[in-house]
Amino acid sequence: MIELAAIVVDSLVYASWLFIVSIGLTLIFGVMNVLNVAHGSLYALGAYTAAWAVGMYVNGAPDAGFELLAIMLVAAVVVGIVVGLLIERGVLRWVYGRDEIVIVLATYAVFLVLEDVMKLIFGPESYIAFQPRFLFGTVSVAGIPYVGYDLLLVPVVALIGLGIWGAIHRTRPGKLLIAVIHDREIAAALGINVTRFFTVTFLCGAMLGALGGALSAPLISVVPGIGVELIVLAFAVVVIGGLGSVEGAAVGALLVGLGRTAAVFFRPELELFVVFVVMTLVLAVRPEGLFGKPKARRI
């Protein structure tokens, strides 16, 4: 029984983390049809910036409190927006309209560049920002003590997810965005500034990637290579739910979260295997994902 409770809680925490680190990827794909490999770098940048900012602040104020969270998140979001703007204006703008695989390769190129930029800025050593994680003490669930920060991720991420969903489906810009998603040309003909929607969407996606990284910084040790690992995992999550679907990303995160946690509990050697088997099955049977809608054939 206690094992079951542990699996459920662990899965939820892990799924929340998966959702927040992959939602930016699916958002960008859904609107722009861009599979952004550089999302992994934005995540890593967010994590590095957050860890660095926390480290700097704690040096001056050893008994820092909740302001740490704000510093961590704001720093990462600012970096995410700036780098996102650079990528969109500097690179993507030139390849819009090319084949979708070419666009993937362009973001892959950005990913390669950013990997080394981060190494040059932050060096090869690891950054650790554990302080924010212990701000919320420990909470006991079914007799098992959990770190409060981890548990808090669940409602916070759920709120962020709901916020994104609401912004798309319940606001005027969101409705215009749906029009852009359905048909760019018609949307443009109706007077919607499609280019601006693209820029703003990319910035939001980049910001969410960096935010995901910042929220992860207290949970992990920030070292070179975290973006490389993250991006394949995020691919799995968003592909399972359906590329471009916010609800899908949530379901994908829950499935991967549950699968991987169960594997860790029962057959740890299958941990990575499980994730990609689920991804393969979904892709093989329903390439558009569990929540994606099949596209009408255009001749």
Next chain:
Amino acid sequence: MTLLRSVRLTTVGITVATVVLLALWPLLPAWAAHTVAVSLGGGLVVLGLLILIRFGLVSFGQGLFFAIGGYAAALANQFLGITDMLVMSVAGIASAGAVAWALGYIVRGHRGIFFAMLNLAFSMILFGILAKTVVLGSTDGFSVGVPTLLGFAPDPEAGRLTFVLFGFIVISTAVVAWWVDRMLASPIGYAGQGVRENELRLRYLGVSARGAVHIAYIAAAKLAALGGVFTVLLIGHVTPEDTAYWTKSGEFVFVAILGGSGNVAAPFIAQAVFELVRTFALQYAPDAWQMLLGITLLLVILFLPGGLWSLADRLRGRDA
């Protein structure tokens, strides 16, 4: 003269390149010979990607078959005591061919991003299995001894890259490249163009687009496996991280884009450029190596969509 005219220019080029490389062996310093051989091995994988690109498909998981080839050779060596490079190559090609035949039934209906992602998922599954299975060497992988050829064992003092291995790699690569060139000029190759340009029209003509994709997929897999066998024979070691992980597959796609899909020689030229630049970059600017790759990839995408090979066409005054 009519006989000469019916021979393809590419065939002549392959023959000349083979003879030149074999004749250069006594003159090449060890590092250069190694670079040539490694470029041919990697180039084979990229040649497989070239076939797929001709079909309008890009695989982000070609490391899967590269790994299958490498592991088939390493496992045959480790558990069956096989040291013959020919047997290892056949083992690699056969295992990859079998796996690709089975997986082909799933991937042949997929196009574009879904094709790329499905292959990525396959390769990551294999990575997950290899990295966590102790019998398969887990993350450490295997070492492979110096290979022999048809009972001929090279002098153990001579190091890993002997003339036997070098000649074997050069000649097999030449044969395979010639075969791929013929394949691309055959009905199946033209079917590939149809898949890329307009699959629906191809099907109206009564050609099975899925069948053609399946054949191309298996061919690309076998090429990747042979490249994997060669690489393992040259490096003497195989690990999951260096074969099946997605970064390796991404590297192959990079080289494929760098070379372009204009000619079967393009992958080998691009792979050689890649290996040379890597050798020097790792020495002089180890922290900027990936940045260099990324910037090059961007420049090629923006200014040279046909890859390095299209430079040759431009020089000859043709439109790429």
